[in-house]
Amino acid sequence: MATxxxxxxxxxxxxxxxxxxxxxxxxxxxxxxxxxxxxxxxxFLASLILLPSFDRSSVLAWISSPLVAVPLLLLIVSTFxxxxxxxxxxxxxxxxxxxxxxxxxIVLNFFIFGIAAVAAFSVLIIAFGGVRA
Amino acid sequence: MADNRPLSPHLSIWKxxxxxxxxxxxRITGNGLVFAGLTLxxxxxxxxxxxxxAYATFSAFAGSVFGxxxxxxxxxxxxxxLLSGVRHLAMDSGWGYQLGVSKLxxxxxxxxxxxxTVAFWAVFHFAGPGVF
Numbered sequence: 153m154a155t156x157x158x159x160x161x162x163x164x165x166x167x168x169x170x171x172x173x174x175x176x177x178x179x180x181x182x183x184x185x186x187x188x189x190x191x192x193x194x195x196f197l198a199s200l201i202l203l204p205s206f207d208r209s210s211v212l213a214w215i216s217s218p219l220v221a222v223p224l225l226l227l228i229v230s231t232f233x234x235x236x237x238x239x240x241x242x243x244x245x246x247x248x249x250x251x252x253x254x255x256x257x258i259v260l261n262f263f264i265f266g267i268a269a270v271a272a273f274s275v276l277i278i279a280f281g282g283v284r285a
Numbered sequence: 286m287a288d289n290r291p292l293s294p295h296l297s298i299w300k301x302x303x304x305x306x307x308x309x310x311x312r313i314t315g316n317g318l319v320f321a322g323l324t325l326x327x328x329x330x331x332x333x334x335x336x337x338x339a340y341a342t343f344s345a346f347a348g349s350v351f352g353x354x355x356x357x358x359x360x361x362x363x364x365x366x367l368l369s370g371v372r373h374l375a376m377d378s379g380w381g382y383q384l385g386v387s388k389l390x391x392x393x394x395x396x397x398x399x400x401x402t403v404a405f406w407a408v409f410h411f412a413g414p415g416v417f
Contacts, residue, residue, distance in 0.1 A: 183377065186370050193363065197405065201413045206347075208340040210414075211333045231326075235319040242316055271327040274334035283334050 178237055185234035192227040209285045212278055221279035225272060232268035236260065307391035311369040314362040322359050348416070360405055365398035 199220070204210050214220050239260050247253040277283055299305075332343035346352050372390050375381055381390050410417055 183374065186374065190367060190371070193367070201409050203414045205414045206344070206416055208333060208337060211340075215330075215333065231323060235315075235323055238315050239319055242312065267324060267327045271323075271330045274327075274330035277334050 178240075182234065182237045185230050185237070188226070188230040189234055192223060192230055195223055196227055212283060212285050215275055215278040216281070218279065221275055224275050228268055228271045228275070232264050232271075236264040239264075302388065303395070304387045304391040307369055307372075307394050311366060311373070314366040314369070317362050318359065318366060321355065322363070325355070325359075353417075357402070357406070361398060361402040364401040364405070365394065368394045368397045368401070 199214070203214060215224065240257055243253060243256045243260065247256050329343055329347075332339040347356070372381070372394055375390075381387055406417070
């Protein structure tokens, strides 16, 4: 066993979960959302250039189209999800007290879901015609 | 088994090189994009949905000198994080761990992020909505 550097228990090794919990799932979703961010961000930046103006009426008209509202919602889900995973790693790396770490991750989740809900609701209410210019 | 684990001999002797700076910059730009970029993105959408007054408040910020510093900074941070992220995805597949390749790809992240930022604002200036 001279080449075996794995210190995990047999059960953990069989389950393939590293130190336990859900690290592999976290790692994989970080990559998947990175790929979707890339596609959706290129669309978003191109859309900003193609907007006729940044007046409120132009932005409302732009979001009113389903072809804009749907990718905009996908952009919100993808970027906020990626953000939540990324900042969680930052907290886990730098906050060493177990209680403070737990608290910081809970605050992070409140922040991410709160801001994402505001962004998604704003797009939906415009797309469903609930906002008058 | 545990006795055979390899150990690095000089954990405290190291220096900043381009790949190390690129690695920490990925984290800094990523978290900056979350707390500045996503928050402003949500403010823009919420202001659009709320009222003409709310949108005017956002526009006054967005069009100010401070606002423009933020937009240009965020665009560079986005391109830096994007290119560094693509480099990470390539390295996830096993590519680019040789010292020379790693340094070269890290250097190109920096050059590319500046080039993309300049290119984006040039296109925005000549083909965009005419605010810049």
